[in-house]
Every structure is written in structure tokens, then in C-alpha cells.
Amino acid sequence: MQSYIDFANKNGVVLLEKGKCQFCGANVSDGIKDCVDLFNNKLDASLNFYNPENYIYKFLSVDAHTLQHPEIHGRWNNHLHLTRLHLILKYKINWTYKSSTILSNCLNKYKQTHLDEYLIPPRPLERGSLTITDIINHSQNEQKFKEMIKRWSVEVYTSWNKYHITVEKIAENYIDNTSS
């Protein structure tokens, strides 16, 4: 798997190693590296994501963080994570790991007819006001922590509103594939 540094290079983005995260504005001291470390290592310390009841918060936080940092991911990740948020937040789909597999298949089909489609991300620091540091700061109380993840995902989803109509097409295909 390519590292986020490889993706940044490929996207021609210079990664800043000091201060706040240049993409989401998280209040860290060593830039994007700190932001990614917090996301990878601190969220799981605050909530048992292996409990099926908590899966949804894992999905929402992965979607929120990924869509706040499109410069360090592959471009189709934006379609995938925005569609998932669309299905969870708009259609109230009860998401599971199996759902992600079905969505990946729908997206693979979609790609074949939309090879040149590129979602232009909202500008850095305009992808929702909440960041990973706000979420971590509310990790003492489980209920509050969950509420914060939900708010975070809604803010990020809203900041990408220009493309809700685009991912609607993928979401409809997902729904067709899962309704019997």
C-alpha cells in the first residue's frame, strides 16, 4: 500500500512538518504526521471499535478523516467515502463491513464509465470546522465522543455538498444491489 507521503508527492503537495495540520487545521504541533498518527493511534484507545455496536463510528471517522485529507489518498477514495457518508447520513443505511464490499463493487462498475471524473475537494481548512484534535479532546466520555464523531462526519459531508448529486448515482446503484 502506498504511503500518504507517496500520494502527496504524486499530487505535487509539499507536506509541512511543523504547526497545525495544513489540510484540516487540527491543532497539532508537527503537521500532517501528527494528524495521521492521532487518527491511527488515539481513536481506538477511546472506543472499542471491535464491538459491532460501535462499527458505525469507525466508518464515520474514517470517512471524515479521509475526506479532510484528499491530497494524501487516491482520487477514487473521495467517491468511496463520500458515497458511504451519503448512504449512512442521508439514507440511514445500517452500515456493516459487508456493505463496504458491496459499495466497492458498485464503485468499480461506476469507474468504468466515468474514467475521467475527478472530485475537486473543498479548499484545505474548509472541510468542516471539527478535526481529529476536537474529537480526541472529547474522548473521556463515551457518549460525547460518539456525538463528536457524528458531528465531525456531518460537517465534512456538508463541506463536500457540491458532489452529493454525483455520489447519489453510486448510492442508487448500491441500494438497487442490496434491496431484494
Ligand SMILES: [Zn+2]
Ligand atoms: Zn489533518
